[in-house]
Amino acid sequence: MEKKRDFISKKEPLVSRENRKTVGYPNVENPRMTCRNVNVYYGDKQAINDVTLDIGRNEVIAMIGPSGCGKSTFLRCLNRMNDTIDFCSVVGNISLDGKNIYDKDVDVVPLRAQVGMVFQKPNPFPKSIYENVAYGPKIHGFVQNRTETDEIVETSLKKAGLWEEVKDRLNQPGTSLSGGQQQRLCIARTIAVGPEVILMDEPCSALDPIATARIEDLIDELRENFSIAIVTHSMQQASRVSQRTAYFHLGDLIEVGSTDQVFLNPLHQLTEDYVTGRFG
Amino acid sequence: MSETNIDIVNKGLGKRYRAEKRFRIYGVCAIAASLIFLAFLFISISSTGYTAFQQTFIRLSVYFDPEILGDTTNREGLASANFPAIVKQSLFKMFPEVQSRGEKKQLASLISSGASYYIRDMLIENPDFVGETIQVWLPADDDVDMLIKGHSDRGLVEAERRLNDRQIDWIQQLEKDGSIEKRFNKIFFTVGDSREPELAGIWGAASGSFFTMVITLLLSFPIGVAAAIYLEEFAKKNRWTDIIEVNINNLAAVPSIVFGLLGLAVFLNFFGMPRSAPLVGGLVMTLMTLPVIIIASRASLKSVPPSIREAALGVGASQMQMVFHHVLPLALPGMLTGAIIGMARALGETAPLLMIGMVAFIVDVPSGFTDPATALPVQIYLWADSPEKGFLEKTSAAIMVLLTFLIAMNALAVILRKKFEKRW
Incomplete structure (x- = not known):
């Protein structure tokens, strides 16, 4: 890290807007997930151009960029959520712990258990709070009886910081909670399956600042056990929660680096335009 | 430039409100007209029919x-x-x-x-x-x-x-x-039908309708729902599914007598099934109801928000678990409504039954699916055709019975929808 700072402090001239090659540090030591030369197409239209990026262990990596830049598309490639879109195709190599998740012999069901996802709009199942959390462990067969289920529900809700608020009304529908609570319920639901990586697609965009702050604190705590990739529109949020930041622009990964560096000393002209608010 | 924007707005205001008022009047007229027709129907039928009770x-x-x-x-x-x-x-x-x-x-x-x-x-x-x-x-x-x-x-x-x-x-x-x-x-x-108006009853036709509906429900609901789930959730969207979809929509618009002819040709002549039997009637009605149920079921599957599907897939549910644990329970009320409305349509259908011999004069009350039988709407048709004055009130009374069943079925559809509807 020290070395990087020295490099930045020299304040070299910014890379010009026309150059779309990724600048910064896309690679980390001992990564959890590695993405190499990922291209995504929606039919004929290319949505992601040749993205190479690592996701490290116990880190929060934020993906920022203007609307339509492909950050959500990229995030959804990481647990193959794009499979559900018929005309979407992914080319390249995305590996989880060294295994390419797009290999023919990889089953998406266990993959999605390893790489969980939290969505933009809180989307609890229209079932009870308890069932929402217990659903994942149940279908994967992690739990055999009621006691084990109770235990996993309690620990998941505790990790998601929701236990104290809902412990007396676990049988009420998950949809009866407030927006922020619903989103934490969705996080608890994801944690209950025991993933290695959690993907978050603008998890706070539908929430008020107080609920957002709670989720951000939670993300920080979760970093101890999980790798987290978060897409966000809020640069403040990215700077608050993440250790590394990746800036996307029109399908290109423009710059990756430590959050401090990207926000304070961006290397690329486009990144500087965006983080200083001149653009986007 | 003495005229400001607000003056222009005020000038046009009257016209806007008049347009709205006109539209409201049209709406009220339409409602009133339909209510009058409906009231006329009910009053004319009940006033001739109530004496038959x-x-x-x-x-x-x-x-x-x-x-x-x-x-x-x-x-x-x-x-x-x-x-x-x-x-x-x-x-x-x-x-x-x-x-x-x-x-x-x-x-x-x-x-x-x-x-x-x-x-x-x-x-x-x-x-x-x-x-x-x-x-x-x-x-x-x-x-x-x-x-x-x-x-x-x-x-x-x-x-x-x-x-x-x-x-x-x-x-x-x-x-x-x-x-x-x-x-x-x-x-x-x-009792069943009779040549004598004072001895004629609706029970034979009602049981015939009942057996026919049982066959129709047992066949058309599972097949229709399964077809809808497959087409909507599992089948790849390509030219073949497009062709199938267009054909299903076309089938829903085919005149019912054509299904009757199909039943006559296939079930009676080719498979040699018994004539006038509720079994064949039910099969023909199934063919007729199937497209309605498939279309209604697909529409209700489509209306389930994608966020629920994503949530299920996101925690690692398989495609089938997603459909059966989350999508189907939410889509079921709509499917039931579609099925019941399709069934109600089948209950009131006469033309296809004429083709397969359920228009015969049958005195005995059918006791099974292969007994000769007739159905409520066919009975109405038969009685309306009879010259005896006594059958006039019987016809109206039979219409009242049929309408009662139809209203009951539609009410059931509403109740089921209200009961199972979940909000998210």
């Missing part, structure tokens, strides 16, 4: 004469016993002055020709009635029934009446004795 009965002191009956202890004896003579004898006893053969015949025609069957059934139930005299209410002939209910005018000249002056005198005498009265028409709700 009552039936004129004549009280007779029936003497179970052992001489006329003969041996009634076994089946053959019962079958050959002259029950009509018993009825006539009782009637003649009430009017001893009637002697001539012609008059006796006229007198006997006041009582329904089916009355003897009631006497027989009584005797079968109570074999020890032989040799005793019992007071019995027996159904009157439909001409008498029409007269008592006021559907026939007593003031007409004799030649234009179904009943002559003597017969009306006898009826008046019976009225004076209190031996003739309108009672609840149990017959109408318990």
